Amino acid sequence: MKNAATIRLAAAVLALASFARAEDLVPLKVELPKPLFVGTPRPIKVSNLEPQEAAANRPPVLVPAGTVLLSRGKPVTASDSYPVIGELGYLTDGDKSGVEGSYVEFGPGVQWAQVDLGAPARLAAVAVWHFHAEARVYHAVVIQASNDPAFKTGVTTLFNNDDTGADGLGKGTDLAYVETYKGRVVDAKGVVARYVRLYSDGNTSDELNHYTEVEVYGKPVN
Amino acid sequence: MPKILSRWLPLAIVTLAALWMRTRGLALRPMHADEANQAVKAGELLESGRYAFDPRDHHGPLLYYAVLPVAWLRGQRTLAGLDEVTVRMVPALAGALSVLLLGILAAPLGRWPSLAAAAFLAASPPAVYYSRYFIQETLLASSTLAAFACARQWLRGGRTRWAAAAGACLGLMLASKESAPLFALAALAALLAARPAGGPSMPRNPARGLGAGAAAALAVAALFYSSFGAHPAGLQDALGACGQALARLRGADTGHEKPWWYFLRIFTWQRAGGLVFEEAGFAALVLGGFCAALLRGSPLLRWAAAYSGLVLVALSAVPYKTPWHAVDLAPGFALLAAGAVAALSRTRPGRWAAAAAALTVIGFLGFQADRVTRPYASDPRNPFAYVHSSPDVLKFRPMADGALARSPGGTIRVISEEYWPLPWYFRGLSRVGYWDRPPADCDGALVVASADLADAVRSRLHGAYAESYLGLRPGFVCVVFTPRR
Numbered sequence: 001m002k003n004a005a006t007i008r009l010a011a012a013v014l015a016l017a018s019f020a021r022a023e024d025l026v027p028l029k030v031e032l033p034k035p036l037f038v039g040t041p042r043p044i045k046v047s048n049l050e051p052q053e054a055a056a057n058r059p060p061v062l063v064p065a066g067t068v069l070l071s072r073g074k075p076v077t078a079s080d081s082y083p084v085i086g087e088l089g090y091l092t093d094g095d096k097s098g099v100e101g102s103y104v105e106f107g108p109g110v111q112w113a114q115v116d117l118g119a120p121a122r123l124a125a126v127a128v129w130h131f132h133a134e135a136r137v138y139h140a141v142v143i144q145a146s147n148d149p150a151f152k153t154g155v156t157t158l159f160n161n162d163d164t165g166a167d168g169l170g171k172g173t174d175l176a177y178v179e180t181y182k183g184r185v186v187d188a189k190g191v192v193a194r195y196v197r198l199y200s201d202g203n204t205s206d207e208l209n210h211y212t213e214v215e216v217y218g219k220p221v222n
Numbered sequence: 223m224p225k226i227l228s229r230w231l232p233l234a235i236v237t238l239a240a241l242w243m244r245t246r247g248l249a250l251r252p253m254h255a256d257e258a259n260q261a262v263k264a265g266e267l268l269e270s271g272r273y274a275f276d277p278r279d280h281h282g283p284l285l286y287y288a289v290l291p292v293a294w295l296r297g298q299r300t301l302a303g304l305d306e307v308t309v310r311m312v313p314a315l316a317g318a319l320s321v322l323l324l325g326i327l328a329a330p331l332g333r334w335p336s337l338a339a340a341a342f343l344a345a346s347p348p349a350v351y352y353s354r355y356f357i358q359e360t361l362l363a364s365s366t367l368a369a370f371a372c373a374r375q376w377l378r379g380g381r382t383r384w385a386a387a388a389g390a391c392l393g394l395m396l397a398s399k400e401s402a403p404l405f406a407l408a409a410l411a412a413l414l415a416a417r418p419a420g421g422p423s424m425p426r427n428p429a430r431g432l433g434a435g436a437a438a439a440l441a442v443a444a445l446f447y448s449s450f451g452a453h454p455a456g457l458q459d460a461l462g463a464c465g466q467a468l469a470r471l472r473g474a475d476t477g478h479e480k481p482w483w484y485f486l487r488i489f490t491w492q493r494a495g496g497l498v499f500e501e502a503g504f505a506a507l508v509l510g511g512f513c514a515a516l517l518r519g520s521p522l523l524r525w526a527a528a529y530s531g532l533v534l535v536a537l538s539a540v541p542y543k544t545p546w547h548a549v550d551l552a553p554g555f556a557l558l559a560a561g562a563v564a565a566l567s568r569t570r571p572g573r574w575a576a577a578a579a580a581l582t583v584i585g586f587l588g589f590q591a592d593r594v595t596r597p598y599a600s601d602p603r604n605p606f607a608y609v610h611s612s613p614d615v616l617k618f619r620p621m622a623d624g625a626l627a628r629s630p631g632g633t634i635r636v637i638s639e640e641y642w643p644l645p646w647y648f649r650g651l652s653r654v655g656y657w658d659r660p661p662a663d664c665d666g667a668l669v670v671a672s673a674d675l676a677d678a679v680r681s682r683l684h685g686a687y688a689e690s691y692l693g694l695r696p697g698f699v700c701v702v703f704t705p706r707r
Contacts, residue, residue, distance in 0.1 A: 085496035100496050108613075137691045137699055163690055176691050178699075204693025206601055207613045 026067075027060035061185045063124035063217060070117050071196075071216035078113040080106035080209075091115065096213040098132045098181065108207035110140065110167050114197040115214055120147055123188035123218040126158060126196055130203070131210035132179045138209070140166040140201035141176075143186055145193035156193065159186040166201045179203075183213070192221055232337050233325040240321040240344035243591060244314035244353040249306040251599040252611045255695075257356040258643030261309045264289040265301025265649065273449050275456035277400075277463040281358045283446040283456075284397040288312045288361065302650030306356075313360040317353025320360070323367040324553050327374070330522045331557075331564045334573075338580045339560030345587035346556065347501065347594050348488065348548035351606040354595060358399045359546040365394035366405050367553055373413075373435075380425030382434045389435030393442025400463040404536060405550060412528035416521050470542055480543035485534060487605075488548050489555065494603035501590060503583040504559055511558025514565040523561040530554030545608050559583070602696045611643050612693035618670070618702075619647045621692075625668035625704055626651070632667025637679050638700060639672055669703040676701040 076088040086104030091113055095102045106113070123145055130138050140162035146155045160172025177184060196216050200209045253261065264286040267273040275283055289304075292311050298304050325340030343349055353360050369391035376384035395402035425431055445451075447460040470476065489508070491500040508530075515527035530551060537547050560580075567576035598604040600613060622634050634654040636644055641656050648654045660675055664682040671679040672694075680687075680703070687703040694700055 105496070135697055135699070136693070139691075163688070202613070204614055204691060204699045205612055205696035208601075 024064050025062040026065050027062060061125045061187050064122075064190075064219065066219055067124045067217050068219065069215055070121050070123075070218050070220075071115050071214060074118060074216075075116045076113060076214075077116070078104075078106060079111045083107075088113070091211050091214045094213070096129050096181075096183070098129070098212050103131055103210050103212040106209040106211075108202060108209075110199060110201045111209040112197050112199045113211055113214065114149070114151075114195055115216055116149070117194050117196070117216060120192050120194045120221050121216075121218045122221055123158075123191050123193055123196070123216060125185055125188050125217045126198075127183050127185045127213075127215040127217070128198055129181075129183035129212040129214075130179050130200065131212060132181045132183070134205060135178050136203045136205045137176050137178055138200045138203045139176075140164070140199065141174075141184075142167050142169050142172065142199040144169075144197050144199075145188065145191050145195065146197070147192070147194050149195055151195070151197055154193075156191045158188050158191070159184075162199075162201070167199045169199065188216075188218065229333060233322065233340060236325065236337060236340045236344050237318055237322045240340075240350075241314070241318040243344065243350050243588070243595075244317045245311065247596065248310045248314065248354060250596075251354070252613055252615045253306065253643040253646050254355065254608075254610055255640075255642035257309070258611075258646035260285060261304065261306075261356055261646055262301065262649065264309055265304045268293050268298070268304060269300045272452070274453045275447050275449070275459050275463075277459040277466060281399045282397045282402075282460075283449070284361055284365075284394060285312065285356070285358050287446065288316075300650075304649070309356045310354055313353050313355060313357070316360045316364040317349060320349070320353075320364040320367050320553060323364065323371050324556060327367065327371050328522070328557055328560055330520055331560055332567075334577070334580075335560045335564035335567070338563045338584070339556045341580070341584045342504065342507075342556035342559050342587065343553055345584050345591050346504075346552045347499070347587065347591045348545065348606060349552040350591040351594050352546050352549045355546070357546060359549040362395055362398040362402060362405070363549050363553060365391050365398060366402075366409065366550075369395060369406070370409055376425065376431055376435075380427070380431070382431050385431030385435040386438045389438030390442050392435070392439040393446075396439065396443040396460075397446035400460075400467040403464060405533065408529055408532040408536065411532060412525045415528040416524035476542055478544055479541040482538045484543045485538055485548060485551060488545060489551070492605060494605070497598065497601075497603045499590060499594065499603075499605050501587065503579075503586055504555070507559035507562040507579065507583055508555045510562030510565065511555075511560070514561050515558065519561060523557070526554050526557035526561065530558060545606050548606075609695060612695050612698075614693040615643055615647060617692055618644055621702060621704070622648060622651060622654075622668050628707070629667035629705065633665075635661075635664060635666040635669045637661070637664065637669065637671045637675055638694075639674065640694065640698065641670075644670070644694075665705075666703075667705065671701050671703065673699045673701060679703070 071092050072094055074092050076091045078088055083104050083106055088104060090102060090104045092115060126143055128143070141159065142157065142162055143159040144151060144155050144157050148154055159174050160169065161174040161176045162169065162172045165171045198214060202208060263280070267286050268290060273283060273286055289309055289312055293304060293308050296308050298308055321340050321344045324343050325336055328336035328339035331339065369388050372384050372388035372391055376388055392406060395406060443460070444457055447456040448454050449456055489501050490505045491498070491502050511523065512527050515523040519527065533550055533554065537543065563576045563580045566579060567573045594604050594606055600607050600610045602610065625634070626632055632653065634648060634651060635657070636655065637657045637660050639658055645656070660678045660682055662682070664679045665684055669679060669683070683703060686706040688706050690702050692700050692702055
């Protein structure tokens with residue numbers, strides 16, 4: 001009896017929470033760059049690589065009303081401090097065109113880039129564009145949020161498609177995806193954090209890691 | 223100073239430097255599809271002793287036979303035992319030999335300019351890159367230089383043995399690649415164009431030398447194309463190969479059509495994806511060498527100008543272009559650049575300016591050669607990494623070994639429209655199959671499918687499979703199915 005009462009109470013709380021959440025949620029509008037490849041040379045049509053139709057009709061991520069873009073112009077650090085191509089500032093400069101001069105290139109192997117929002121915020125979504133001038137899949141993409149700039153404590157993983165554990169952050173079950181001009185928008189689930197860190201381990205075309213743009217959406221905590 | 227110190231020691235040092243640039247880290251770059259294909263053929267020859275010339279999809283036999291002594295010296299006897307270092311050592315040695323030969327050939331330009339010619343070739347980015355690349359082009363270039371060096375000795379002294387040696391080198395050219403006649407004809411035409419005033423200085427009994435040369439050329443080419451007598455039909459196929467090569471060069475829609483300025487761009491300046499690859503300083507010296515040849519050049523410089531000009535025009539005129547043809551231009555360009563250095567040393571700024579120009583250009587060429595052969599060796603922005611395999615291909619074999627450890631005796635299936643260089647990486651595995659469309663039974667210990675065929679393959683798999691994604695080359699993604707435990 002006690003168990004049944006507990007379950008009923010939990011169900012009621014969940015229903016109330018979801019009702020409140022649904023009432024406040026609005027579609028996140030992400031500004032998209034123009035597509036660079038008209039007609040992908042080799043369309044990739046595998047189900048857990050995210051079907052092309054699903055990618056084309058990907059439902060918008062729902063975020064609380066009043067959500068704003070927090071990351072524009074914010075400082076960026078990275079495991080590769082001196083990239084050969086581009087600058088770290090390109091990640092948050094708003095240029096998602098994907099053409100030469102709009103992306104930064106990190107060296108081979110596992111690399112990360114980190115955006116400092118300046119203050120803790122309630123995160124709603126993270127959008128990332130790696131490189132969308134060619135059909136390719138980035139390996140071991142992991143997105144984490146934390147208030148610790150070293151990402152040693154209080155780390156929340158928002159996305160992880162590292163199916164081999166290459167990044168050393170544990171294996172993930174999220175789906176790999178083909179880079180397109182639509183980028184990838186990840187639900188941040190309201191986690192409170194000041195820093196967002198993104199990992200990858202090369203891609204299907206080369207061993208390098210690229211970022212055209214990273215956008216972090218949410219609301220300042222105060 | 224003894225000649226051995228003043229001339230041969232510096233040339234030996236340049237040659238050794240060239241060898242070092244061509245051999246360090248030979249196994250690091252993933253195998254290109256063409257390299258893998260030819261390495262498997264070489265491995266089969268090594269293992270079984272059998273080879274038959276295939277005029278349709280492959281070039282001459284010399285490359286495969288040249289692997290044998292290197293493999294034997296390294297104690298490799300089978301395809302499974304063969305490795306990247308062994309097969310790539312063949313063009314690497316040929317590339318270093320080209321540097322030595324060019325240094326000898328350039329002697330009429332003077333001691334230091336001839337050394338500069340060798341150094342220009344030693345550091346030339348296309349020459350270095352394709353000397354580390356298991357294809358025929360570097361063998362063709364080195365045998366062309368050897369043929370010319372021997373022919374010049376014959377023209378100077380009239381000894382028949384030099385004519386025979388030139389013929390033998392011509393035979394090696396023919397056994398390298400079916401485009402060899404183009405370079406032989408260009409060299410001959412350039413020889414006529416560059417002959418000293420008053421006509422060519424021919425030996426007293428030219429017919430004897432020409433006959434010996436022709437006989438040697440035919441004998442050497444016939445030996446290789448007939449698989450040393452084991453496959454006589456190869457001789458007939460070889461005769462048709464030149465026609466097929468011409469058709470390919472003129473043909474449209476081969477996928478390798480490029481604009482006429484393609485090679486000029488390779489030897490000057492180009493930018494791709496934020497990276498700049500350039501040889502503008504070298505190109506300026508080459509242009510200076512052309513001018514020097516036209517104004518008051520030595521017969522050698524005039525020959526280099528005529529030969530390079532003819533080859534450049536021929537290669538630029540045909541729509542079919544691949545970057546490895548730049549190797550055929552590099553020696554002539556190196557001679558011309560050295561001619562410019564020689565001419566500069568005779569001007570008012572004098573030797574120091576010439577030395578500074580040569581050293582600057584050599585240093586910059588070396589820097590560019592290092593970039594294209596190491597950090598950007600397989601990067602699609604590298605002008606020489608043409609339709610190159612992705613570094614992901616190095617992950618296929620460990621995955622296959624892991625799959626077979628979990629399922630001993632299992633099958634590796636590769637179901638894809640294109641699958642090279644995977645047969646090289648799966649060499650030595652006994653149960654590997656390749657399909658260009660999904661077979662009825664797709665199950666296996668490891669199933670590699672192209673992205674286009676993955677849906678069809680998945681629908682024919684039984685049981686649960688984990689899936690991951692690896693690239694074959696830029697834009698070509700494979701799905702790897704591994705049975706779940």
